[in-house]
Amino acid sequence: SYELTQPPSVSVSPGQTARITCYGDALPNQYASWYQQKPGQAPVLVIYKGTERPSGIPERFSGSSSGTTVTLTISGVQAEDEADYYCQSADSSPTYVVFGGGTKLTVL
Amino acid sequence: EVQLVQSGAELKKPGESLKISCKASGYTFTTYWIAWVRQMPGKGLTWMGIVYPGDSDTKYSPSFQGQVTISADKSFSTAYLRWSSLKASDTAMYYCARLGYNSGWYLASWGQGTLVTVSS
Numbered sequence: 440s441y442e443l444t445q446p447p448s449v450s451v452s453p454g455q456t457a458r459i460t461c462y463g464d465a466l467p468n469q470y471a472s473w474y475q476q477k478p479g480q481a482p483v484l485v486i487y488k489g490t491e492r493p494s495g496i497p498e499r500f501s502g503s504s505s506g507t508t509v510t511l512t513i514s515g516v517q518a519e520d521e522a523d524y525y526c527q528s529a530d531s532s533p534t535y536v537v538f539g540g541g542t543k544l545t546v547l
Numbered sequence: 548e549v550q551l552v553q554s555g556a557e558l559k560k561p562g563e564s565l566k567i568s569c570k571a572s573g574y575t576f577t578t579y580w581i582a583w584v585r586q587m588p589g590k591g592l593t594w595m596g597i598v599y600p601g602d603s604d605t606k607y608s609p610s611f612q613g614q615v616t617i618s619a620d621k622s623f624s625t626a627y628l629r630w631s632s633l634k635a636s637d638t639a640m641y642y643c644a645r646l647g648y649n650s651g652w653y654l655a656s657w658g659q660g661t662l663v664t665v666s667s
Contacts, residue, residue, distance in 0.1 A: 536597065538592040
């Protein structure tokens, strides 16, 4: 089965830049999306189509792609950005949807 | 405004059946796929399956095929997730989400989640 691989954790100090990676063999052919989930809350879409931000998502959130790896970048990290982040992709039909294992972002 | 409102928390015993719901509003229910996602306690998100309310086309993750039934009722703009015989390992938060498409599929809007606890 197809998998997306994320690091379990990333730590940064306030004001620094956080980068969260997601690796998958199909990512050169599929756009990835990113979700933020805070404790006790439902996930929220922060990036879709690899680089697009939904309305209401701060500009400090951005996405990029290079081959089999996609990256969520949070510039000027704030304490409120501490959360779990998940990447996701799907085939074109859609026949399947897949999530990465999630990355816990800690703001020191 | 797109809204997905899920049914309330459930406490069930092993072997019991259960059907939880996800009521959609603010968009044309029949023209968007709805996904169900499981989150076990302290764990990540796992895709279970999707349903297209327009024609009830349904696709399942291999991990959940035969374990649950996903359906939708156009008359009530509601999607459902059903178990015929619950197990303790079904204890989890379950989310529904509406899929969006822009050169790739993504989960655009999420319900608030339904907590299912299975315990004897």
